[in-house]
Amino acid sequence: MPRHGRGWMMGGGPPWQQRHTPLTVALIEPALLVLLRERASHGYTLLAELDKLGVGAIHPSVVYRTLREMEALGWVQSDWETSQTQGPPRRIYQLTAQGTEALESWKRELGRARDLVSQLLERGSKST
Amino acid sequence: MPRHGRGWMMGGGPPWQQRHTPLTVALIEPALLVLLRERASHGYTLLAELDKLGVGAIHPSVVYRTLREMEALGWVQSDWETSQTQGPPRRIYQLTAQGTEALESWKRELGRARDLVSQLLERGSKST
DNA sequence: GCACGCTATTCTATTGATGTCAATAGGTTA
DNA sequence: TAACCTATTGACATCAATAGAATAGCGTGC
16 A cells, blocks of 8 residues: 555555645644644554644554654653553653744745645636 | 755755745645646646746646556556657647546645635634 | 757756654553 | 453555656757
8 A cells, every 4th residue: 555655646446545745744843843732642642633733543653653753853851741641651842932933934924835735725716 | 955854944054945845746636637737738838827826936846746647547648749840849738537526625635724724823823 | 950058848966845654751540 | 251442653555746867849040
């Protein structure tokens, strides 16, 4: 089964279960920044929140990896929370000042992308 | 140089020349369909039109490969045009019925993506 | 008539991004 | 103590993007 490749959204025969598209994948990172801006949180929770947001079911590894990479960039900062957990210790991520800047930058980018999409949609719907 | 990676839009330091983002890359395919719906065309022209659209400078390989892959899916159909060219023979692509369907499917997908982006932008701008 | 530049397409190699799977591990409940 | 949920990490395979060069016809200037 192709990851998404060309035609990911055509499906073909069997009714596909929810698959995320390249478009939604590109949104994981800004979505995480937005969520972390609202409150510091840990991967497992963020995973669920992404799902609620509508960014399709993302594999946990992807979210954790993205968080680690964002930490390497200095956008977020993590601390272990050993107490009051219902499981193993968890890593709490919080936004840094750089992360806030990154979010602003992302917002400009998303704005441009949205405009482009709107333009495409319009142009693709005009009667030839 | 990383393709885009985390932080592709942060640049850091020197003012980056136009780099395309994962978001714009994801738009190549629907953009091609939209353009081909308007008129049959060949890779070289489509390349320039993508640029005009705002889908950043795409490497020719990507466009040609995408076109071939779309042909393999039956979305487009190509014929060699040997006459009236200012160069070597060129491959004219035109949309098929399946391609039109694919475009419709894409449009639904783009609509969803745009809504998601709007939602993110709003949520990312609310005062905490 | 040939060297150069533009149009036009294809192929190969490399790297980077993504998806999947498995491993680890603490806590809770039956 | 076994099963299950929370929670995170690492390794590996695969796929897609990019760069770069090869191929090739045509037009222009010299």
